[in-house]
Amino acid sequence: MPQSIILLSDVPGLGQVGDLCKVKDGFARNYLIPQQLAVVATANIKKRFEHQKEKLTATREKQLNFSKGLADKLTKVGLVFERPIGPNGRLFGSVTTMDIISELSRQGASVEKKSVLMNGPLKAAGDHNVRVRVHSQVVVDLPVKVIGIEIKKNVAHEEDMAPEEAATPADAQPQ
Secondary structure, three states: OEEEEEEOOOEOOOEOOOOEEEEEHHHHHHHHOOOOOEEEOOHHHHHHHHHHHHHHHHHHHHHHHHHHHHHHHHHHOOEEEEEEEOOOOEEEEEEOHHHHHHHHHHOOOOOOHHHEEOOOOEEEOEEEEEEEEEEOOEEEEEEEEEEEEEOOOOOOOOOOOOOHHHHOOHHHOOO
């Protein structure tokens, strides 16, 4: 049996703060209300939210404008990562969500970890696009460039190595 609720925070796929929604009784009772995402829509609560509707609308607009500004800032950011690359062309390391977040915060645009939408870490050199959800209505594609650095093995030649006898002092020889 459907139950009327009023959302206290944005719920993806359901609505935004202050929306009056009808959901199944179990979803409201077992998830939305315990997580403090919604309250049961009684007459008193409906009246209170009608008075707060203007404030909620102004707050939503303010958040949306802030998110659009952050999105503009993110589009101007260029992310370049250098990672060691093996002989077969694959990276020894990878570029993870945390790498992207730390680089963005270093450049002055901080986002949450859950906002970076990646299927997995980037394990190949080249150009990639990473989606960042700044707001429920604002999603930005960031260009990420991964540069592979070849590792050169240090092969020591016998001429370059010092003899072991020269490394030990003459006084320390056993008698």
